[in-house]
Amino acid sequence: MSTPKVEIYTKMYCGFCHRAKRLLDQKGVNYEEYDITLGGPKRQEMLDRKPDAMTVPQIFIGDKAIGGSDDLAALEREGKLDAMLGL
Template sequence: MSARVKMYTSAVCPFCVRAEQLLETRGVTDVEKIRVDLDPSLRSEMMQITGRRTVPQIFIGDYHVGGCDELYELDRDGRLIPLLTAPQS
C-alpha cells in the first residue's frame, strides 16, 4: 500500500481496534496512531481538524475518512482499496 494512514485513537476503544483490523486485512502494515487519551491537547487538535470528538478519526493520505463506520462503508462500497493504493502527492 502506498497511502499514509493516520488514526486518532485511545487505548480502550473497540472501534479503533475494529478499524485497525480492517486496515490490516486490506494490507496496511503501518498506521500512525495518535493517542488522544495520553495527551488532551491531541484531542483538541483532532476536534479542530475534524469537527468530531470521538475516536477513531482516520485519515488516508489527506482524506478524512471519519470513524470506524465510515471506514467499513468505504470498504463495502469498494472504495477503500483504491484509496489505499492511490499515489500520494
C-alpha cells in the same frame, strides 16, 4: 500508484478503534496511531483537522478525513477503500 499516509486517532479500550485497526491490518496498511486517551496536543490536532469530531477513531487517508470505524467499513463494503489506500 503511491500509498497515501494513513493516520488514526484512538483511545484505550475503544472497540471501534480496534475494529478499524483490524481492517487496516488485514489489508496490510501501515498507519500512524495517535492515542488521545489522556487528551494532549494530538487531541487538539485531531480537532483542528476535523472540528466536528466527537468520537474516536478518527481516520485520515492522505489529508482526507474518512470519519470513524463505520465509515471505514462502509468504504470497504462499497469497494472504494482499496483505491483510496492505493492498493
